[in-house]
Amino acid sequence: MILFELTGTENNPVYQKLAIANGNRQYDFLKSIVESSLEIGRPFLSQHVIKALNFQAITCLHTNAGEYRPCPVYVGDYAPPEHYRVPALMDDFVNTVNRSWESSDPVGLACFVLWRLNHIHPFINGNGRTARAACYFVLCLKVGALLPGEKILPELLTQNRDRYVVALKTADVSLENGGSLDLTELHALVSELLNQQLGPVDGDEAPPEN
Helix, strand or coil: CCHHHHHCCCCCHHHHHHHHHHHHHHHHHHHHHHHHHHHHCCCCCCHHHHHHHHHHHHCCCCCCCCCECCCCCCECCECCCCHHHHHHHHHHHHHHHHHCCCCCCHHHHHHHHHHHHHHHCCECCCHHHHHHHHHHHHHHHHHCCCCCCCCCHHHHHHHCHHHHHHHHHHHHHHCHHHCCCCCHHHHHHHHHHHHHHHCCCCCCCCCCCC
16 A cells, blocks of 8 residues: 555655654654664664665555665655666765764764765655755764654654754855865754754753743
């Protein structure tokens, strides 16, 4: 059963109900693999984890869940790399993340994961959900804990979609004409939302209510 093929739209209430259920399962899976990675003492990013996160997000909603896309996709006016380039790009991406693991700050590395997965757009659908989950996976492993908070970073990014999309596009633009990747705007947004997730640090006073 592939609901998008049966309904022809993501706005169908049955599709949306399963999408929410998949999102809940993806978060449960995300928590489990963070905890398992920390317990075994092997913090790194793998293509298997990324594919599994995508599978959890779009299974029974779209074809090729957890598999790299077999065709071109378009995101508004952005055309991601051709599908035949995706496996090599993902190899390079994961290797870059793991080579940078020790030398990168947690938010910086998480932002790179968030941007690069969106830029490659390796899956037929659910790329944003997968990128946000993978970003959070890397962030938690880098700090050595499953971060607390009623609303976590992936959800907060979704709620701030307009700013998030602008930050991704700003990073893309920084590469034009041979420029260097600039994730400053995305880093600032992620840092802000992470502070929102974590709430006041012990010893900080909450602002008085009006």
